Amino acid sequence: MAAVPQVPMRRRAAWLVVAAVAALASGWSAKALAERSSTADEYARLKPSRFEDAHRIISIIPATTEMLFAMGAGDRLVAVGSYDRFPAAVEQLPRVGALLDPNVERILSLRPDLVILYGTQSDLRTQLDRARVAYFPYVHRGLPDITATIRALGDRVGVAAAATGLADAIDKQLGDVRARVAGAARPKTLLVFGRETGTLRNIEASGGVGFLHDMLEAAGGVDVLADLKQQSVTLSTEVVLARAPEVIIELRYARGDTTAASDLRAWNALASVPAVKNRRVLLLQGEEFVVPGPRVGAATERMARALHPERFK
């Protein structure tokens, strides 16, 4: 039997660290691959034809609530989630919690025939399975997934024609925006959707996947973080300086936020960034920027108007 070479303790420890890091990295890769499978494929697996049309619907997701109203099925909603704000009619509906705190008792007491929930809410799914209540799992990813969701949801609740019309209208709206900005110089853009007021701490920006990234690309910008395959990235000021965006778009979506415009001054600390130097730090306000629903076409057009005002004269 060949003698086993003695590996020094330190070297073994180093290999353990390498193995741990590799394991973490492989986990991330698997997650990234999983995110690439399309929403349309997943909805196809739901086989909507085996369900009855839904008439007592609970939607705990703002995007799908908006979709139902936009496809003319808003009157079938019997309750919505805690975070639903649009359209105004949702204010009259009961609330049943949201992603982290769905109120199962309240949901069941409303006798829904369909609950639209987040795909990650496995506990809620199990409880609805036990209660024999049908559900529609929602996942938000890229821009094409929004219209795929609209089509699948319309099919599921029995308003397929209206849903197809809505999805086609959104696709057309996005196509028009792309056509308007086609051929224009595409500025390197940083799309920020959160930071601490008055400072540049905890900057949250759109990474290289997701509907915000897709909206930016459709609006004629080049995502300065396109290589980071995450929907959101927490950025340091150093990365902003190094990436040197030509435009910074800051999204604000809190209602009644009156300080947003003056708060853009915080960016002046990064004077060498071209966007700051050339006064191209832009503010876009509205909750439609963070709700991947039917207003996504209009939101993309607003983004395009900010990036390429000359194309919308």
Place this chain on the structure above:
Amino acid sequence: MTIAGFGALTLVVCVAAPLVGATAIHLSRVFDRTIPFADNVDAQVFFVARLPRVLAAILVGSSLAVAGVVFQAFLRNPLASPDTLGLSTGATLGAVIVITFHIDTAVLGISAVPIASFLGAAIALGIVYAMSIARRHGTSTTVLLLAGVALSAFFGALNRLIQVLGDFTDTFRSIRWMMGSLDVGSYTDVVVSFVPIAAALVAVATLPRVLDLVSLGAAAAESRGVDVRRAERLALVSASVLTGSAVSLGGPIPFVGIIVPHIVRLIVGADHRLVLPAAALFGGTFLVLCDLLARTVFGAGGMPVGAVTALLGGPFFLWLLFRRFR
């Protein structure tokens, strides 16, 4: 390893840390006065992004480590930490309230989040202080510990309740804040935090002998002429100010306040004349190193420094333990 050794390590790490990062910079360009600052990316990376971050890491790391030493000695409990009496949770509650209810307007260039966070810690301190005054002579520190645990649980519950009331984006921002961040982006926050931290460190510097005696028990300390109740109040207030300032500056960064004191004791022994300065130096150095890893190794998105402190410090502490006791 002596205090001089810790000092040398701190000096080397603090000088080197601003020079290293995800972006390559040239020192000659950083200090080149012929290039206007507004056009000098290297200088901005150094002075705007990295230097305030390193300074914040030193302040936060030192404060948490020293607060940990004081709490562990006075409560005579090796598991005590800056969060034991609910101070970190109080500070977190302040930040979460401001974020969730959208009252995070900047005041004189300082975000309201750290201000509210400090106020939250101050309220927790007020309650703890009142309890320490109300405490009768001879009462076990267990009472104070239990009260701290209850206060921490109460503030934690309020945190969760407020997050449920907020929008999902507010919840996301709150969670991000709770992960800790030293990317302060300006010197204002660092300077504002430095004042109370420096005052508290000066107060703690008078305590090494008292801490040595109190560690043996209140009765033993009193028999040697120590006014235990007075010393306890000074220690509690100082350690609480350190905790509140640190959390308001960097968020609730875990691990430093509980493990760094133990690491330091394994190296220099139990004498608080050595433990206190060593904890201040090593706590700061440790957090600078963790933040360096957080902003370089994990790509452009970086990693929350709080995750790195436990990833790096946990195995290091275990290694020290095994080496000591094998």
